[in-house]
Amino acid sequence: MSDGTWELHGLKLSYFTGKLEAWLRARGLPFRFVEMDTAGFRACARATGVAQMPALLSPGGEWLTDTTAILRRLEAEVPGPALQPEAPLAAFLSLFLEDAFDEWLWRPALYYRWAYADDARLMSRRIAATLMRDLPLPMALKAAGVRHRQQSVYLRQDGITRATAPSVARLYLEVLDHLEPVLATRPFLFGERPVAADFGLFGSMFRHFSSDPTPAEILRERAPAVLAWTGRLWNADPGRIGAAPLPATAPRDLDPLLQLAARDHLAELDANASAAAGGLKVARFRRGGVDWRLTVSPYRVQCLADLQVAFAALGTADRAEVQGRLGTEAGILARPVQPAPLLAQRIRNRLWT
The missing domain is CATH 3.40.30.10 (Glutaredoxin)
Known part of the structure; x- marks a missing residue:
């Protein structure tokens, strides 16, 4: 324009x-x-x-x-205040958390929206009134169709069963408990200035966890500092951001969150990539004390490949630091990169989330 x-x-x-x-x-x-x-x-x-x-x-x-x-x-x-650390180690850990928040918190965000009756009724009507406003159908019919589609795609097809659902619900609580002491002590995850990790986290926290009735009530009661961070990032002023120092490191109090993400997210990415390499359509792995079966995602094969390439580009000392801070699952980052799928296959269906 x-x-x-x-x-x-x-x-x-x-x-x-x-x-x-x-x-x-x-x-x-x-x-x-x-x-x-x-x-x-x-x-x-x-x-x-x-x-x-x-x-x-x-x-x-x-x-x-x-x-x-x-x-x-x-x-x-595009000119503007930098929103990613310059230090290679901090930049890598920020990108790792951004990927984890995008792909790992996706499941609990969608679970809380569509597994709870009040939330599902509210959000299905909102989608019917916005995205489907140009369809000449009764509102109740549109909302019912949305609810059926979303619960099928984001619950049943995304591995949510009676066995796995408690671990998905619990993950949200674990993440809040790790975030709350961090965001009670500083404005953003890495310091005085937001980075890619903040924006990755924001997607789930702003449009799902702080907006949908069930997780929003949990957030208000369990993690008020996280709730305040959500408003702070939404209200971030470019001038104030530009005047704040870029974080030189990822503070050590992020390590419990990094290790949780590595334990869950890296393990799932690895199982997904291994299944894809073997020509399988379903990835199987064990997490949270239960067995998971998930449709193989070419997009997540690329996510792991991108992390592995970024990890390989670090210096020797920084790679050792990443492995020490992420724990045993960090060894996945050092494995050979799987061939990247076609770009068109990378795209996740992110409609109606």
């Missing part, structure tokens, strides 16, 4: 739309929000080649998609 304004196409209840919107605000990039309906979603899919949200249209008319790729590209190419 000729006036220098970006266009963000998505939904105000979407995990990854919220992540990208917060980053654009913190960077001070002028943008207008375009709430998708079904016709808009199809138009963005035609423009980007991928049916997912959000989609970002540059002032020059270029379409971008996938929040991780967008943030890394804009960080490198």
Whole structure:
């Protein structure tokens, strides 16, 4: 667009739309929000080649998609306050947490939204009233269709069973208990300035955990400092961010969270990549005392490959530091990189989250 304004196409209840919107605000990039309906979603899919949200249209008319790729590209190419540490070790740990928060907290965020009756009724009506507003169907019918689709895709097809559900619900509580003492002592995860890890965490915390009735009540009672951080990041001022020092390191009080993410997230990424390499359609692994069966995700094969490439680029001392801080599962990062799937296969269906 000729006036220098970006266009963000998505939904105000979407995990990854919220992540990208917060980053654009913190960077001070002028943008207008375009709430998708079904016709808009199809138009963005035609423009980007991928049916997912959000989609970002540059002032020059270029379409971008996938929040991780967008943030890394804009960080490198668009002027503004840096939102990633310069120190290689801190930068790697920030990117590791961003990936974990994107892909690992995805499951509890969707679980709390669609497994609890009150939350599912509320969010299905909100999706029916926004994304599906251009469909000439009764509201009740649209909401029921949304609820059925979401519970099928994000619960039953994502490995949620009577055996696994308690561990998914518990993960949210564990993460809050690790985050609360950290964010009670400083404004952002790494220090005075937000980094990629903050924006990765924001997607689940802002548009799911702090908004949906059941997890929001837990958040208010169990982790008020995390709740305050959510508002702080949403209200981050580019000038104040630019005046704050970039974090030189990942503080040691993040280690329990890093180790939890490594134990769960890296183990799942490894099982997924191994299954994909063997030509399997289902990955099997044990976590939280229960056995999991998940459809193999080419996108997550690429996530692990990206982390392994970034880990290999670190110096010897930094690699040893990462392994020491993440624990035994960190050895997965040193394994040979699996061949990357085609870019088109990398894209997760992030509709209606």
